[in-house]
Structures are given as C-alpha cells and as structure tokens.
Amino acid sequence: MEESIFVIDRKLPKSELEEQKQFLKEAEEEVDNLKERLNIVEEVSEYGFWDINLDTGSVYFNKNFAAILGCQPNELNSFRISDFDSFILKEDQAIFKEALNSHINNQSEWLDITVRLRNTEQGYKWVLFKGKVIMHDQNCIPLRFAGRIEDITLRKIAEEKIKSNLQKEHELNELHTRFISRISHELRTPLATILSATETIEKYELQLSTKQRTTLFSKIKSSIDELKEMLDDVTVLNKFDSNKMNGANKPFDIIRFTSDLIEEVKFNSPSHAQIKVEFDCQNKVVCTNMNLLKHVLINLLSNAIKYTPYDRNIYFRLKRSDDQVRIVIEDEGMGIPEDEQKNIFEPFYRASNVSNIAGTGLGLTIVKESLESLNGFINFRSIENTGTQFTLTFPGNCNNSNNQI
Template sequence: MSPYEHILIVDDNPDDRALIYREVRSEEPGALVSEARTYDELHLRLEDAHIDLVITDFQLNWTSGLDVLKMVKQYQPDCPVIMFTATGSEEIAVTAMKNGLQDYILKSSENLERLRASIRQTFIQSQQRKALEAAQIRYEELFHGIPIGLYQTTPDGKFMEVNQAMVNMLGYPDADSLMKVETKELYVHKDHYQMWKHRTTQLGEVRSLEVEMWRYDRSPIWVEINGKPVYKDGIFQYNEGSLQDITDRVNAVKDLQATANHAAQLAKRNAELYSQVQKHSKQLEKMIDDRTRELKREVQIRLKSEEDLRITQQSYKAVVDRVREAICKINKEGIITFINPAWEQITGFDISSSLGHDFSSFFSQDVISEIEVQLSEIYNSDKSSMQVLIPFVNKMKQNRWVELYFDLEHDVKGEVIGLFVMLFDVTDRKLANDEISKAYAKEKELNELRTQFVSMTSHEFRTPLASILTSSELLQHYGSTWTKEKNDNHHKRIQSSVQQIISLMDDILVIGKSDAGKLKCEKEADNVLDFISGIIEEIKLNGKGSHSIEFDFSDIPDICYFDKRLFRQIFNNLMTNALKYSKPGAPVFVELAFDNDELM
C-alpha cells in the first residue's frame, strides 16, 4: 500500500501531466492520483479532499506556480509542494522555497529520477514529522497527567518547564507564576538548597532528598526530590527531576518520635515511595540544501528517527514501570485500560486478568459505594484530583489499607476521557498511627494515676511526721518534768510514726520496682499460719486495742510457698487499712482460703 493516499498533479500540458503521472505511478503505484487543469479544478480538489502531495508546473496559462503554492498553503498548510517546471529561474526557486516549497526540480528527462527521489524523501520527512508530533502529544499527556511534580531547570537554577501536579503541590496560580521563581527561593533552609546543588553537580544524582520548601502562600511543605543532570555531547544541558509531597509522612514521623519519648516505643518508618521520571527530546537534523545528496543519507535519517522514537517510548515505559505505586488508567465507565507492574505487588492480581475489569470490583462491597461516590464527585465537580483512604483485601486475603489518588485524564481537545489512579499501600503507616493513639491514651492514664498516688502519699506522710514533730517538741520542753510512763508513751508514739513512714516508703519502693519491671517474687517454703499469726500479734502490740481481730484459718495446709517480704507488706497494708477505716470497737475479720493451690 502506498504511504500517500492522494497526490495532486497541477499542469495545463497533457503530455507533461502524463509524464508526471507515469513517474508517480512507478514510485507510488497504490496512491490515488488526481489532476487539476484549471483554477476551478484546483480549488475544488483542495476544498473537498485531503491532499498528501502536490506536484505543479510554474508557468500555467491561468496562473503561476507561486500562486498555486500560496493556494495550497492556504487550504492545507501541512501539504508539501514540489515544483517540476522548465520555465523557472533561480530567483523563482528562492522565492518559492521561502514560501514553503518542498523541492524545486527542472523539468527534463535527466531529472525524472530526482523527481521520484524527491517524492520518496518528502514522504519520509512527512512520516517523521507525524511520528514526532504523536510522540510529543504522548509526552505532554504523561508529563502533565501524572500526579507527581516534574520539573526541568537550567544549570543556573531557572525553571524551564513544570507540570500541573507540581504547580498544585506548591499552590501557585499557574505554571507561569511558578516558572518566574528561582529554585533557590523555594527552599526554606539554605543548607537544603546547597545539599541539592552538591548532589546534582558533584554526585551526578539526587535520590530521595527530603527538603522543606515554601508554598505560594509562604506555608512550608516537605517534599522528596529525585533527579539528575542531563548532558549532551559531554555538555551540561539542564536538570530534570520529580517532587513528591511527603509532608504527612514527615509529620507522622515527628509525632511517632515524640510519642516514643514518653512511651519508650519506636515505630518503624513507612517505606518511602520513590519515583523517577526521565524526559528525553532531541532535535531532528536540518534539511540538507543539496537535494541530490538526500539519496545517500536517506537510510541514515530513517534509522536515526526510528532510534529516537524507540528511546522516547522506552523513556515513557521506564517512567511508569519504575514507580513503586500502582498506576492505572480507567475509562469513564470505570473499566481498567492500563496498569503498571506495581499493581501485582500491591494487590496480588496479575495484569492480564485485571485489564478490562471494573476497577471497583477489586474492592469489598462495603467500600465499593464509597469509591463510586468519589468517582461521581470528581466527574461532576470542579475538582481535578481527589484522594481517599480505604481498607483493601488483596488476592492472598490479607487485610491492607490503601490510599487512592484520582486525577482526570483529558484528550488533546481537553475533553475528559477517564481517570489516572494511583494506589499506595499505607498499611504500616495506618497501624503505626493506631499504636501511637493507644500508647498516648495509656501514658495519659498512667500519669493521672501517678498524680493521684503522689497526692495521697504526701497526705499520708504529713500525719506521722506531724506526730513525730509534736512528740519530740513536747519531750524537748517537758520531758524532764514528766513521769517515765508519759515519756515512754511519747517515745512509742514517735516509734509508731516512724514505722508508719517506713511502711509508706516500702509501699513506694514496691510500686517503683513494679513500674520499672524489677519487682521479683522469691518464694520459699514456710508455715503460713505461724507467719500470719506473728504479723497479727505485732499489729495488736502496735495498735490501740480498740478493735478485736478474729480470724478463720481452717482447711489451710501448714507449709506453703510464698515471698515472705511481699506477703508481710501486703498483709500489713490490708490490716492497717481495715483497722484504720473500721468503726471504733468493731471487730476485724481475717479469713484465709485455699483454692486451686492458691492462698486467698
């Protein structure tokens, strides 16, 4: 099949038209070839049909080749025109070339081969132009459609190009406003800018550099920068890279560290999302002035163009394949039309079985309605992007948490044709935040208990200390005049208060060891009945005798294993509180029971 769909011959000489027709047919046998012998026929052809190539004479009985060239460019500006004439001149050729003529060939039998070569070369250049335009459109769609900030800067730090995601991230009204700002003015800290500059110029690559930048409203934002300098023929051309908003992640890490200082716990940092984006563009070589040498360079130009296209396609594929988040494209009906390899890692579903399915079908029924609401809202509102955090069950039936980022996809006319969707696995971050909340609540409860304990202990210390102070002052001033019995009563009062303080100190030490995890229970065999009886006798001797103590030790084995020190302290506290808070003269009952090899 011919690469030309329609070739138009403009000549008023039937012999010349036949000659050109024969040459066209020999070179492009499958093309549709039509003729224009008059102005009306030329006007009709250009107005009614798309023309891929026009071959015209210069001297026509109804106009000139220059007027034909102007008329073609008026109706179909991209249509190439070859002037094949025997009546032209060098001045006419120069004027025609300035007005967009593709080639100027003198009409002779020796130049028929050149005419065919020019037809072939014109097709090659037309195909190259169309391929380059398609690649540029695809590049622009990816550059401005991906929800990650992308940029290009000159070696001295001036923006050459930024995408819409970066404009939105930094809060600028439009790309022009952002490109007027020098990159170093965006950095909150000068050393952050110096770090970026050092890694770019000295190390040749910026990877996962976390810096703080100013937004348009002068609010700070934390971003992660990945990028590198681009060289051509060994000369530094420009910097290119990407920006990822990590403000939430940085704040989460700060909160985690602050909470860990109080709760003595550290949460592992979430795995960072990395993304690398490469852009590659090259200029096509200028058309060689001498048309006769085009035949020798035809293969080289074609191979060069194919290599440029292959590199550009690889660059696009590398952008999508290297990012660690799942990237999907879904049409307006919610059907998946594209997914990258990260989809399999996050969801467990392979690419081949996922393409062509409804995006929401991969989620549980209780979140499908929420996804549908988000899709409806982004299609029917002024928002161009949206995000949502939802639970997700992967193919291995594991419960995960994911963040979904939706961004509208437009065609070249600006019409919405679907959505770009990015899916992040944030399970570790979600679980860490939950643990932080629990730890904070527990720490708050412990602080309240400590405050109550200190208040109560302070009050308990005041009573025996006041008793000691009063008795010591009375003994100091009146002890020499009192009877021995009265002095002994005050000494016993001081001794009792000291024992009470010692008991309180023991309680505090036990609580302190318990909080520190150092309290040990050292059990040993002993007669528990004799041990408890001895404690009760001590309590009776130290008490005022206003309460009788009754106990029931039936069905208790003589020998038990217990920690004497802890048992004495606990039993003393129980008895002291019972005697302290019982009504005056009321008996205090002590009952021991043995249940499941444990003493109650």
C-alpha cells in the first residue's frame, strides 16, 4: 500500500507576514551596522587582521595586514598559513615555526610571538603576531585560524634605547663604585704618611736632627705630590666625561715644547732613569691642542719614570713629517703582563705587577681620550720585565696648511 502525503497549503495571515518582513529588515540593518562598525574598527586600527579557513583555503585580511607584510592586497589572494615564513627574517623563522606549530597542535592557548619581518627600506621591522584557532572539527582538527599582526618597531627601538640607557647607567654606577673604592684606597697611603710625619715632627721637634726633619718634610711633600696627581687625573677625566675639555689648536715649536716638558718631568722626579731624546723634524712647527698633548706626554713620561729602575734608560723620539707627528716613548722598565694588556686603557685598571706602586689607574685612560680628541691614536707593545713602548700619532697641521708661529 502506497503512503499518501498530504500537503497543507496554509497561507500566513497578513499581519504575521508583515512581522516577518519587519524582522528580516531589522536583521539586515543590524548586519549592515555590524559591517559598518567592523569597517570603522579596521579603518582606525593599526592592526592587520587575518582569518584563514584551513579546510577550504579561503582567506580574509584587511589592508593593514598587507601593508605590514609589505605587499599589495592582490598579492595575498592565495595566501596560506605556511606563507608567513616567506616574510619573516631568516634568523627568526625557526622560533616562529615552533610557536605556530605549538598552537596549531593545541600545545598553547595562543600564538603570541614577536619576530622581525624583511623590510627592503630599513632592513627589517619588528612585528607582534597574536592569533588563535577559533574552530575545530569533531576530531579536534583546526578549521579556522584568525588573529592580528602589529608593527611594534618604534616600541622596540624605544625599549632598546631604554635598555641601552639602563646598561650605561649600570656601567656608570659600577665606575663610580670603583672610583670611590680606588680613590679611598689610594688616598689612605699619602694621608697616613702626612699624618705620621706631622705627628712625629710635632711630638719630637726638639729631639729631631736636621737630617731627620728634612726626611720627614720630604715624605710630606712626596705625599702631597701624590694627592695632587690623583686630583689632577680625576679633574681631567671629569672634563672629558662632561665635554668640558677646552683649548684650541695653535701653532707652536714642538721641539721647544717637548724639551721643556721633559725637563719639567725630570725636575719633579729627581731620582729617575736616564731620558734619551731624539728629534727628527722637517718642520718643527706643529698645530694642535697644547693642553691635551701636555696631558698625554706628562702621563706617559711619568709612567716611564715611575716603572723604570733608575739605572735603566727611557727613550723619547719625535718625528715630524708632512702633516703628521709621531712620538715614541720607550722604557726599559717593568713591562705589562701579556694577558692584562687588553685592559690597560680601562678606567682605574692597574696591572698586577704594579699594585705596590701608587697610582689611580686613570693615566692611560686620559692619554687615550686626549689622543682621540686630537684625531690621533696610540699603539703600544710591552714585554714583562723588559719594557714598554708607546707610539703616538696625530695630525700636525691646522686645516692641512703650512703653519707659522
């Protein structure tokens, strides 16, 4: 027996049809409103959005998405999730793949990673990827993957600047700590000597012989000289740090200048090694900053005298040719241990074999800073227990012209 199917054709009342039409009209208006709001959000947002259907391969993205990737929207019509790799800097591709696979395989709640994109204009730019699988099938296989991409290059630059400033501040704090520690240590010895000598003179003034008083006064003077040297070094270095080291380039007689300087150093160090001087000057007139050059030469000559036995030699050689000045200061002193030579221009650094000799560890820092200010440079070679040679090279002319005093 065949089944009979009865279809009842029931016409809806006019009022009910009107209600349905009104409902559909309102729904369409709401959809239009939502679309308009979405367009407004996309228009004012700096984010790039994507929505990829992993099953059908269809993809939605806004114009910012293409702009951040650095391409035109029509270039992304066949975009696939694996195509992200082609935009990411090679060095960051592995960490992006690892983060993406971790999320796709349900091992993380979000894809949340910062990487660099290729950028032909600036080399690369920093971006933040934040995405999520928003739909799975019954077997928990991902079907839709949506998210946003944000250009955070300016933020990264600011972060790096803050990090650099914090690092500089940390280094500066360490430098100040070392400075206080070193100065405190170095001040103790001369101050203790001055205190001891003055107490002795005060207590035994009538019992002391002329020779004994002379010896004590000599110790006081020597200690005062040490204090003055430390204060001078600190003052000079502080001027470099605050860019207050002044003085203009002026022409002067380099032979007379260095000869007077050597005599001054010898006068301040009565018991010293023999200083042998050699001049080779086609033109004895040099144009440079005399104050800076004086700091350089006094520091190097004083070190040579300080670390060289009195029965050994110190050599001072000056060569002036064309537009360059070359000065070599060589001693037959203690030398610098080979494994410590890389540190000698660091502030407050002192080689291990001179720890029992007074000094702040600032002299060679001042020398290097001064030569750089003169547009020059310094080289050295040293053998422990044999001696050290410093070679200074700097321009000798003002504006590459002949100079007259």
